[in-house]
Amino acid sequence: MIEKGGQQIASVEAWLRAAPPKSGEAHWKDGRSAKECAQAWVAALPDLPGEVVELLSSHPDFSPVAEWTxxxxxxxxxxxxxGPPNIDVMVRxxxxAGPFVVAVEAKADETFGRTVAERLAQAERYLAGSPGSKAATRVREVTERLVGQTPDEVGGLYYQLFTAAAAALSEAERAGNTRAVLLIHEFVTDATKDELHTKNAEALDRFAERVSDGKIAGVEAGQIAGPIRRETWGAALYLGKAVRQTRSAGPNGSP
Known part of the structure; x- marks a missing residue:
């Protein structure tokens, strides 16, 4: 079941009304992640999208889902x-084996946003004019929590992956769950470019390698990597990537 604010969502139009993309309707386009994600999840009802089902079945720590929202x-x-992180789809x-959570970040070929270094620099500029801001503190704390390192040591990694993983862990911990999945739901469409998909894959692999202390070299499409555990976490973290291929044209969206 898909719901927002206590109301069920059973159509793409209802999804847009209840949960428009953060950037507004200007980004609600065929081939781009916000609309493609809504279409994929609504079309699969009452089940999970097929590629998500296949992803979960790829790992022995997960079995067929009995219920979900x-x-x-x-x-x-x-x-x-x-200002908590905005997760494209939060699945409970x-x-x-019991309850678990999945934090879904939908991507066509959009980037993961700012790097940790860029986000920290932005937060520190804001701090100069707003002394009460906790943005820079948040950047430092989330990198320490996830990888035990300072922003300077992980400055080239993408901040969105840190916040999404931290949100997944926090959601699992609040509910007393022992499993938290960060899932990249990728959409290969006529509007996307292969080189940008590759760049995102490399960014996810670098994050996986660092957060797992080198135990995970990368995240393969259709596979879940993990579990990743730390003494300070109340749940184990898993990383996965599910891909939906709808491209009818050639590479890079060309005919």
């Missing part, structure tokens, strides 16, 4: 500060 454009606290599910 999904919240699009979910604000999921990862710390005590204002149960299988034979």
């Amino acid at each position: 999904a919240e699009p454009e979910a604000h999921v606290p990862m710390d005590a500060y204002r 599910a149960r299988d034979g």
